[in-house]
Amino acid sequence: MKFIFADSQDFVDPGYDFEKDAYSKDRVLQRTDRYPHEMFEKKPYDGMLVSRAILADGVYKTAGAYSIMQSQRFKREGASRFLRYSNGPIFGDSGAFSYAKLEKPPYNNEEMVEYYMQCGFTHAVSVDHIIFEYDPRFDNENDDFVVSDDMKSRYDITLHNAKEFIRISKDKEALFEPIGAVQAWSPKSMQEASKSLVEMGYKYIGIGGLVPLDVDQCEEIIAAVRKAIPKEIKIHLFGFAKAKQLHRFVKYDITSFDSTSPLIRAFKDSKFNYYSPKEHYTAIRVPSSDGTAALKRKISSGLLSQEYAQKMEKESLNAIRSYDRGEISREExxxxxxxxxxxxxxxxxxxxxxxxxxxxxxxxCQCEICKDVGVEVAIFRNSNRNRRRGFHNLWQFMRELDELLEGQNK
Ligand SMILES: [Zn+2]
Structure with missing residues (x-):
């Protein structure tokens, strides 16, 4: 079970000055920044995934997480060189979530195959169209659970694209391993879609639409799909963020899953954002006094002086650091x-x-981030701390996964 990390331009400035809260002088966005895999000796993931939709290449989006220049460079240099990553597979997909509202995907199959080839992806996913509805009761249609034309159309589009995609990949002798995407609304329809993909010649299929589902629903789907297809067919789970429940899925022989969850939680989860093997801790919030909306409102309405807010902010940071050095008590x-x-x-x-x-x-903690920046990792404040904590979480998550798989002897 390989953990594939979905890139969304998460990197840190290695020379960031925590005392002054300043970027290093010669910093160039992305180029001098460091990805998680550049920060650790032990790998923080087994592979990476880049969704087409985060590129701003004008085919669908003119603004993405990548700038126009970066998108051009990504295509020119290829994924591996751009990401400075050569220690594992790099998956490409279309990023179905971003165009879910459209009637059909904005990418055509021929162009998509060429794009994947140009960027040198090792694995490439057919162009799918998300189906948001999911319920086992669709399997015995009744008045409340009728498969709509829209659902049916998305299902057909996804399979039609998969068929075209594998044919064109073969014609063009693409070097990537094609992955056929599954989109459906119930265990049975997931099974049907998976079987169709296997018939088309796919040896690797990817199950989509799991993001909003709970862990029981995910297991229901995966168990159903696993039963319906030959053992040697590999399964990938898209956007699978059920980190704590991974042990439940080992038995289904999952080849890979992708997630950004351990990293994202470092700044999106208000409670469990700093991982340890025993406990997921809460990082201490000391936001910048100039960047906190509620504080700025109080200052502009005269309830609070800016100087006072800045002084309190500084004292808070200093107190955490003094405590870390053993100079003051925890309560102080x-x-x-x-x-x-x-x-x-x-x-x-x-x-x-x-x-x-x-x-x-x-x-x-034995990770390079904690060893390098110490207590700063546990302070919830700006992207250089929060992302570093995210990197630490990735590293922890990977260690937990390693342990789980060792325990299962896989
Ligand atoms: Zn750490």
Missing amino acids: ALSKVISYEKLFKDKIPEERYRQVLEAKYWKT
């Missing part, structure tokens, strides 16, 4: 943190903060 540090956060927030997770301070996990 905590009181500074809380005094600052109270200026702009009512509910503060005091107990969670106490816990993360007490654990000082950054002192025992």
